[in-house]
Amino acid sequence: MTAAASWPSVEGLAYGGDYNPEQWPRETWDEDMRLMREAGVNLVSVGIFSWAMLEPEEGRYDFAWMDDLLDLLHSHGIAADLGTPSVSPPAWFFHRYPDARVTDKNGTVMGFGGRGMASHAAPEYREAIARMAGALAERYGEHPAVVMWHIHNEYGVPIAEDFGPRAVVSWRRWLEERYGTLDGLNAAWGTAFWGQRYGAWEHVVAPAATATITNPAMKLDWARFTDDQLRECYVVERDAIRAHASQPITTNFMAHQAWNTDLWKWAELVDVVSDDHYLWSPDPDAHVGLALSADLTRSVAGGKPWILMEHSTSAVNWQGRNIAKRPGEMRRNALTHLGRGADAIMFFQWRASRSGAEKFHSAMLPHAGESSRVFREVVELGGHLKDAAEVRGSEVEAEVAVLYDWESLWAQDLEWRPSDDVQFRERMRTFYERLWRDGVTVDFAHPDQDLSRYKLVVAPASYLLTASSAANLTRYVEGGGTLLVNFFSAIVNENDAVHEGGFVAPLRDALGLTVEEFLPMREGDTAAVRWTRGAEVELPSDVWQDDIVLAGAEVVAENISGPGAGKPAITRNTHGEGVGWYVGTKLSVEALRTVVDAVYADAGIEVSGLPEDLEVVTRRGAAEDFVIAVNHGDDAARLPVAGKDLLSGAETDGELEVPGGGVAVIRTSRGTGGDGV
Structure with a gap:
């Protein structure tokens, strides 16, 4: 089958987040639908961590709850980004296939109970993820709610490297394909140094813990090998889906935050690029790092619009000090991503979990409920994105x-x-x-x-x-x-x-x-x-x-x-x-x-001369430009621009005041403001 257009079938800018209703009783789902509609949600990601519920025993599937969920979403006008749950195989899988567990560089075999990936080289894992992805696509490939497929979750986080025996076999095969002969391998690695020359392929081991540092050329190739293995696993699932479904397929990157995936290569495999980004709380200027990641994501997408698949409404749960976002900060973060090319603004997650390792992670609907400041800001942001819908499809140009x-x-x-x-x-x-x-x-x-x-x-x-x-x-x-x-x-x-x-x-x-x-x-x-x-x-x-x-x-x-x-x-x-x-x-x-x-x-580059705290980016449309302005300072800043602020409805004939902590999305005629910034 041929893939659909690379952008999911969602009107306007996509807005929503990860939705994990399996953590909640059925009556809560109906409340979620009401609140999602109030917030302007039109896209949610589902099923990402649901393998144990979708396949409670090997070969026995239970799709009834997913049928109900997708039907419910569709009836409320909410589209689904349907995930494959390969990031978290169930307990029965590891019990039945203990050799598919990951081994770290010290030889420790990782146990069940966390989150991560099985050995990427294990044939049992690859066969199981292909069956699951194929079964989901066969059942839901034509479901009207499903507009996109979401494979795995954050490849390489927290598990990328596997030093187990299955991986070592694949490693030797990979090296033989890359270098052809042992002479080629020895030359590339400079094994004459420290007497490391190899005389047989079976002598080549993984760069696990050694008495001193390991050959750096070997470790560099190991990073390449690991990345290639992860991409092979992605392709296994992608091909299984494509046999039954034509919607665009993606996986969520972590640009500049995860180090072990070469996104230039990954971008060639996805139909649409998506990214997860979380502020690093020790950084007082974390919004600069956010902009960096957004620009990097747009760049690996070839300049095309991309999906912000996850970010947080407030604090995360996994840093040493999980700092809550201040009022208005979530809106500034979201509009920065929009300005730098994202046509979808999504979060982890919709409803805060009561149990598990991420129960203190913020959500669109926090533990404090719909009366909370965070939920009010979520509703406000949904309104902004609806007002700015015409920005969709425009692109950023850089010098x-x-x-x-x-x-x-x-x-x-x-x-x-x-x-x-x-x-x-x-x-x-x-x-x-x-x-x-x-x-x-x-x-x-x-x-x-x-x-x-x-x-x-x-x-x-x-x-x-x-x-x-x-x-x-x-x-x-x-x-x-x-x-x-x-x-x-x-x-x-x-x-x-x-x-x-x-x-x-x-x-x-x-x-x-x-x-x-x-x-x-x-x-x-x-x-x-x-x-x-x-x-x-x-x-x-x-x-x-x-x-x-x-x-x-x-x-x-x-x-x-x-x-x-x-x-x-x-x-x-x-x-x-x-x-x-x-x-x-x-x-x-x-x-x-x-x-x-x-x-x-x-x-021959002219700088804007604007205050440093006023972040301004221009997206080019077919006939008009859109100037997105985000004021990270406390004081109002003046922006020379002519046009209409899509968020406030205000018209400006030459200058717009952006209040401290405020944002604006100005539609301008080509060349009337914002160019070059």
């Missing part, structure tokens, strides 16, 4: 790309790097936050992608950069692009081997330099950089300096203290029609301001 490669993340964050203080996510967040505070909307991109349409490409953490990716970036600069590269980039190839020619060698032409030696600093030490391009400025730095060897680049800043004192810190190089910038020391968000201002000038 700047930030390079993001999961394989580089896996490689950079392995052990025994020059400094534990240099981490992929920290550098990514720092550079993204500088752009965010400047009001610059970004896409994320893989280093191999066509980058020609971007005025500026930023590489905050490209430790692993293949020769082909480096050539792609060099061509980008030659063609007139502006490239900004952070230190500890272009260091190793796809096998975590240092590039021939040394550090940064593949980008020598684009950047006009190489790096002779890393000069990391002791914990707590600080240094300073003297910026000499234009007005002289002193910028604080810490953690890292490079011993830069110039090969044509001009020095625009030098280290004035630290182990690299007197050496270049920041450089600029003209190559072809474009410019390559290099930052050879660790700068904060604030210190980066001076650097990126000069980079913007080279790239």
